[in-house]
Amino acid sequence: MSSIHEITLMLNGDPVEAAVAAHTLLVDFLRDSHALRGVKRSCDMQVCGACTVLVDGRPVSSCTMLAVDADGASVVTIEGLGGPDGLDPVQEAFLEHGALQCGFCTPGFILATKALLATNPSPSREEIVHHLSGNICRCTGYQKIIEAVESLAR
Amino acid sequence: MLPRPFTYHRPTSLDEAVTLMARHVDDVSPYAGGTELLLAMKMHFADYEHLVDLKRISELRAVKRNGGTLSIGALATHAAIAADAAIQGSLPALAGLCGSIANARVRAAGTIGGNLCFAEPRADPPVLLAALDAQLCLISARGERHVAASQFITGALETVRAPDEILLRIDIPLTARSTRYERVVHGHRTVAGAAAVIAQDAHAAPRVWLGCVATHPVALPNAEAHVAANPGVLDNALTQAIASDIARLDIADDEDASADYRRHLATTVAIRAITATVEQEERA
Incomplete structure (x- = not known):
């Protein structure tokens, strides 16, 4: 039996309280308990970036983080970007540049980009490539993704 | 799963x-x-x-410079080390390495202490920390004790940490004049990594360490002796000294590289690391 823990967090801007078993992974908590299916489970070993979410602004692999670790944190998934007034600027840039093909990797790439721009609003092309090198696009549409992010650099 | x-x-x-x-x-x-x-x-x-x-114990994250020692809390993340101004200034080789480990998500979550304690054979930081002669401070109910980073990892996923011990911090003496870590990465794993450290004190022996090759980081004593006896000299004898050290290691084939190829890469990264320190010395 795992220990059970009461956690409170901000999930896409809304307060959430839940009881989670210690061994619950954040990816399962988000997908199964909160129906946030923009969080993709793929490699399950922190290599592909499809399950990327922001925890207190930092990009993390939700496949390899415990839900209990999110206690007290602010968690943002792709569903938390944009709003009634339209898409987030990063989403707009990906659309404008056609920076997606099948779309499976796109939430992870967009959230990784959010994290990059939060700490470095004017990344060089080299910095963009370095930062996004941990996100994999199996359609191999990297060129347009990099161009989309470059268009956001101030 | x-x-x-x-x-x-x-x-x-x-x-x-x-x-x-x-x-x-x-x-x-x-x-x-x-x-x-x-x-x-x-x-x-x-x-x-x-x-x-251990993540809610904030003192374990501290990075401090006490005189000639840089003290890094075991819970400092790779990203925090890469972005730390004191580390960038005093040990740019370590900041640079931590800024290029795995990917941005692993760097945001992974810690330097966890990296040491897990002792994954392909981990980079233990190689550089051994070459820098870092000292590790561990604590348990029995008290604190210190272990040299060069003695800490004893095999694949094996360390001298007792089951109830917590790694508190890593103390790095700032006695190096030139430091370099060089590696070759295949996919997302390092296939060979080498660290070379030349001390400010001309009488102190140079240190050359190799990792991500055998089960755990090892010193290259013949290479160290050659660099000590022939400072600044990059010649065939140096290559032979490195090769003789590497020939003694037990290296297995794995999915990333055959043993022969890995020996070749190990020699190459060791030469590159030593060459880079020679260039740093010439500029100094």
């Missing part, structure tokens, strides 16, 4: 953490960034009845 069920503890003080580790010593692991431990537990390659989460 899911990790097997376990009991999670989240102490907020070091005293509390030490007590928990002692109480559950038979089946406990300290838990930090989880980037390696959780992977191993998901694969059911490692199982613990108790995890003691």
